[in-house]
Amino acid sequence: MSAVDERFAELKAANKKAFVPFVTAGDPSLDVTTAVLKKLSECGSAIGEVGIPYSDPIADGPVIQASYTRALDAGIKLNHIFDAVGSVAPRLEMPLVSMVSYSIIQRQGAEKYLAEAKAAGFSGAIVPDLLVEESESLRNLCREQDFSLIHLVTPTTPRKRMLEIAKASTGFIYFVSVTGITGERNELPSDLLEQVRWLRERTELPICIGFGISRVEHVKLLAPVADGLIVGSAIVRRLVESTDSDQALTSVEELAKELIGATG
Numbered sequence: 001m002s003a004v005d006e007r008f009a010e011l012k013a014a015n016k017k018a019f020v021p022f023v024t025a026g027d028p029s030l031d032v033t034t035a036v037l038k039k040l041s042e043c044g045s046a047i048g049e050v051g052i053p054y055s056d057p058i059a060d061g062p063v064i065q066a067s068y069t070r071a072l073d074a075g076i077k078l079n080h081i082f083d084a085v086g087s088v089a090p091r092l093e094m095p096l097v098s099m100v101s102y103s104i105i106q107r108q109g110a111e112k113y114l115a116e117a118k119a120a121g122f123s124g125a126i127v128p129d130l131l132v133e134e135s136e137s138l139r140n141l142c143r144e145q146d147f148s149l150i151h152l153v154t155p156t157t158p159r160k161r162m163l164e165i166a167k168a169s170t171g172f173i174y175f176v177s178v179t180g181i182t183g184e185r186n187e188l189p190s191d192l193l194e195q196v197r198w199l200r201e202r203t204e205l206p207i208c209i210g211f212g213i214s215r216v217e218h219v220k221l222l223a224p225v226a227d228g229l230i231v232g233s234a235i236v237r238r239l240v241e242s243t244d245s246d247q248a249l250t251s252v253e254e255l256a257k258e259l260i261g262a263t264g
Contacts, residue, residue: 003095003123004148004171007046008206008227017263018046018228020208021235021256022099024067025050026076030084032245036235037085039249041092043256046228048092049126052081052100063233067240078104082120089121097124097150097171102138110138114147124148124171132161132168139168150174155195162199172206172228175199177213196225219262231259 001009011018021040025033037048053068053076089096098117105113105127117125124147130138132151142149148171153162155176166173177192192209200207209222210230219229235252242248 002146002148002171004047004097007095008172011046011227012206016046017223017226018206018208019044019256019260019263020047020049020210020228020230021045021252022049022051022064022210022230022232023239024064024071024236025052025081025085026071026074027053027067027236028070028239028248029074030076030080032239032248034084034088035245035249036239036252037088037092037096039253040256041094043253044260045094045256048094048096049230049232050081050085050096050098050122051232052078052098052104054101054104056101063237063240067236070240078108079116082116085122086120092121095123096121097126097148098122099126099128102127102130105138110141114141114145118145118147122147124150126150126152126174128152132165135168139170142170148172152176153199155192159198163202166199166203166205169205172208173199173203174230175207175209175226177209177211177222193222193225196222200225216258216262219259220264223263229259229263231255 023033023036040048051064053071055072085096139149149169150171151165151169152174153165175196196207196209206227208228208230209226213229213231214234222229234255238251238255239248242251
């Protein structure tokens, strides 16, 4: 079992839902990234998701795309991220997963990437541009090392394919709430609950819903059918709108506590 599996087992036993916050590594700085991760862990977040900046993100909306661009323009490299995360991971109560392009993993070499990611304190990876048909090699490596490989399903994924993705995933399934890109939204699709319920009945793997979740009403709507809720753009926006690191930490802490409280 990976640390992600262990965390969901703990949550299930306690009848709790996972709050999974996303932060971009290196935006506005790696010092702020590590401080925010520590604060989010202290708030009661179940799992932390760290975005590895990439020049051509697949599904990220303007807020996260802009954060990636700022981090890359500042010269943030993968080894810088691993060093920074490695300095704080032992002090966190939550396991960490990376949101990373498969191109980055390929460039490093899968075995090297996994070794360095694990050494830095990561327990899994969300790889949005890795097709399930092409994931066997990486999937086998991850299983051997108890490292979660998390795939995504979307509202337009055919149901037969959803089951194939669920079978190939470990840790949890990332259920994309809307067709399109990440970003805060006023409303979520009316058929989302039914879609998640359908998959919930056919897999024992935890299901976390992400994309567009930013409000208490979103969390209250989705918590009954999901095992976890992923919040990204709302957190990244608060970081970029803050005037200094203290304000950033306070703003993110307030949002996290509000949303965690709404999970029931």
